[in-house]
Amino acid sequence: MTRKKLAIIGNGMATGRLLDELIRRDGLSRFEVTVFGEEPHGCYNRILLNRVLLGGVVDDITLKPAAWYAEHGVRLKSGAAVTRLSHAAHRLWTADGQEHYFDRAVFATGSVPRLPPIEGAKMPDGRWKDGVAVYRTAADCERMRSFARSGRPAVVVGGGLLGLEAAKGLADLGMSVTLLHLFDTLMNRQVDGPGAIMLRRAIEKLGITVITSANTKAVLGAKRAEAVLLGGGARVPADLVVFASGVKPRVDLAKDSDVPTNSGILVDDRLQTVLPDLYAVGECAEHNERVYGTVQPVYEQCAVLADVLTGANPDARYHGSKVYTRLKVVGIEVASMGDIDPQLIDDEVVQVIEEKRGVYRKLIIRNDRLAGAVLVGDSSAAANLVRRFERGDPLPVNRLDLFASADRASEPTGGVVCNCHQVTEPTLLAAVRGGCRTLQDLSARTGAGTGCGSCRGQLAALLLKAGKHPATVAN
Ligand SMILES: Cc1cc2nc3c(=O)[nH]c(=O)nc-3n(C[C@H](O)[C@H](O)[C@H](O)COP(=O)(O)OP(=O)(O)OC[C@H]3O[C@@H](n4cnc5c(N)ncnc54)[C@H](O)[C@@H]3O)c2cc1C
Known part of the structure; x- marks a missing residue:
């Protein structure tokens, strides 16, 4: 043929x-x-x-x-x-x-990358000014690194998932980072108001300065970035300006x-x-x-x-996806899925705030099914919640059972463990029985944990239960 x-x-x-x-x-x-x-x-x-x-x-x-x-x-x-x-x-x-x-x-x-209308980010020939970068490709990361100097100021524009990740990366490189966000709360698409307060505190604990409701107007500096000009006239010094304001x-x-x-x-x-x-x-x-x-x-x-x-399945159809996001910044746990606020009059809201632990957890329940969740500060229940969210399982009468500890959440369910690669627990258990001893083995054999990596805790728990000792995998 x-x-x-x-x-x-x-x-x-x-x-x-x-x-x-x-x-x-x-x-x-x-x-x-x-x-x-x-x-x-x-x-x-x-x-x-x-x-x-x-x-x-x-x-x-x-x-x-x-x-x-x-x-x-x-x-x-x-x-x-x-x-x-x-x-x-x-x-x-x-x-x-x-x-x-x-x-x-x-x-x-x-x-x-979606760029806000900002003056001075590019040179007259259309190239980025030195010290200005976006965060999308490997080349972008190499560029960011080439301008990063320990102890020097950096600005990240955008307080969503990518902005937080970029800010933490630059802070890890020793830069003094200011995070500018146009809206009044961080990760406003995935986290509601009270959760965002906890999130902000956690980010600030990392030494990152957060300015919300910040309307970034211009990058200042003739040949290279020197500062960022805000709507109210304030200047934020910056050797490096990274735009991470959506795609x-x-x-x-x-x-x-x-x-x-x-x-x-x-x-x-x-x-x-x-x-x-x-x-x-x-x-x-x-x-x-x-x-x-x-x-x-x-x-x-x-x-x-x-x-x-x-033609393997000519009837196959895509009907849309249920969206789940998890922040990968080490030390800050955020997971979010579905609706973050009630949408219908009968929607039930469960909210647990633990000020001292810096933990915020919220569920939106519709017709006894999980319609959304926000977890800040402790996302150990995320895997459990994602499974219920995706499958539309009925929920326990005591809603707080849904915040079960990581151990309980990783009890065998037969469901999908790695969402990115759709690897189920039976597949993982078969791989363990087939000789996988470490996280690396398990990932190499099944693909699990090689996407966003957020299931690696569960993979480790599964190996431990099977009496194996997962070697740690760098994040
Ligand atoms: C820093 C970062 C962190 C992320 N973290 C997460 C996360 O934790 N969890 C998560 O689920 N998602 C995350 N994402 C999003 C995830 O990476 C994307 O959903 C995924 O890459 C989309 O795949 P894609 O193939 O559609 O697009 P891409 O991976 O962007 O690939 C598109 C490719 O097409 C090429 N291309 C475009 N136009 C042309 C052309 N005309 N000719 C030839 N080539 C072309 C581009 O150069 C690019 O290589 C992250 C993204 C970034 C940037």
């Missing part, structure tokens, strides 16, 4: 996962796959970028080295940005002018190619765009008026798209 040509545009986490899913369905006997990646590496785990910020190299977080593609018969064009695509001609062109035919193409172009789907190529877009590239339940043979997956895709910014929905989309492309 002649193989059809499948072009995948972008080589990020969605593409890495899509390739695995295609291989699992014997998709490479059907398709001759070419991956076009603008970045110069094989696909890497973007979630672990703070390791590069702290001094590591991309190889430390690589998911698929260049050799992997060759071994699997996938053509990798790295450092090759696709600049033009013609649906009518079924062709695309890379920045070096090369033309490539495709039968089907997948946009997996991810997101780009937006990368739709430029799709738009220029007349593929319909809104915030993201519009797709249906099969992840197909409005044009036949063109698909979109990951953070660049908009499904049912939603775009996603975490990896689990992206992976769920990849499974459906692989089913659709290979």
Whole structure:
């Protein structure tokens, strides 16, 4: 059978996962796959970028080295940005002018940092001013590190997940960090008011200065960053200014190619765009008026798209994802899922505030099911809650049982332990019985714990229960 040509545009986490899913369905006997990646590496785990910020190299977080593609018969064009695509001609062109035919193409172009309208961040030629950076790619992290000097001031603009992570990274590099956030509470999309107060205290304990309701106006300094100017006229000194104020789907190529877009590239339940043979997956895709910014929905989309492309399950449909986020900043525990405030008149709210411990926990319950949760300061119940949230399990009469300790939460449930890779407890137990002795073994065998890493505590607990001694894995 002649193989059809499948072009995948972008080589990020969605593409890495899509390739695995295609291989699992014997998709490479059907398709001759070419991956076009603008970045110069094989696909890497973007979630672990703070390791590069702290001094590591991309190889430390690589998911698929260049050799992997060759071994699997996938053509990798790295450092090759696709600049033009013609649906009518079924062709695309890379920045070096090369033309490539495709039968089907997948946009997996991810997101780009969303920048507030700020003066002085760029030079007249459009390049970033020295000392100004964003936080999205390995190259961005290398750039941040090149300007980081211990004892010198840094400003991070954005008090969401990425901003907190960047601020902690720069503080770990010895910088004196000020975190500026436009809204009046940190992580305002994932954490409600009382939780944000606890969160702020925890961040300040790390030595990071927090300024909320901060309207960042300009980066000051003729040739390099020297300070940030705020709306009220205040100046915050900064050798390094990092923008981490959200992301937006990368739709430029799709738009220029007349593929319909809104915030993201519009797709249906099969992840197909409005044009036949063109698909979109990951953070660049908009499904049912939603775009996603975490990896689990992206992976769920990849499974459906692989089913659709290979025909393994022609009825496969993507119906949206339930979103769960967890902050990975060491020393600050935050987990959030679903609604953070009641939405309906009958919604039940359970709130527990432990001032002294700096712990805040809140549940939103609808029709006896978990509709949302916020955990700050102690997220040991997160895995338990995520399972109930995802499965829509009925809840115990005593709602406080839901905040069971980590031990109880990790009692066998038969459910999914690693959300990123959808690895279930029976799979993990089988791997342990099959000889896995350490966390590294378990992760290598099953993939569990190699995404956001938030399940590694559970993996360790599982190994300990089985009488094994998990070696610690650096975060
Ligand atoms: C610092 C950081 C921390 C994060 N932490 C978490 C976390 O803890 N948990 C979580 O769930 N998620 C986290 N995320 C989000 C997660 O990384 C994304 O959800 C995931 O990477 C999305 O995958 P993607 O393939 O859609 O996009 P990306 O991984 O961004 O990949 C898109 C790729 O396409 C390339 N590309 C774009 N346009 C073109 C073109 N025209 N031609 C060729 N190539 C192109 C880009 O260069 C990029 O390499 C984090 C993200 C960052 C930046």
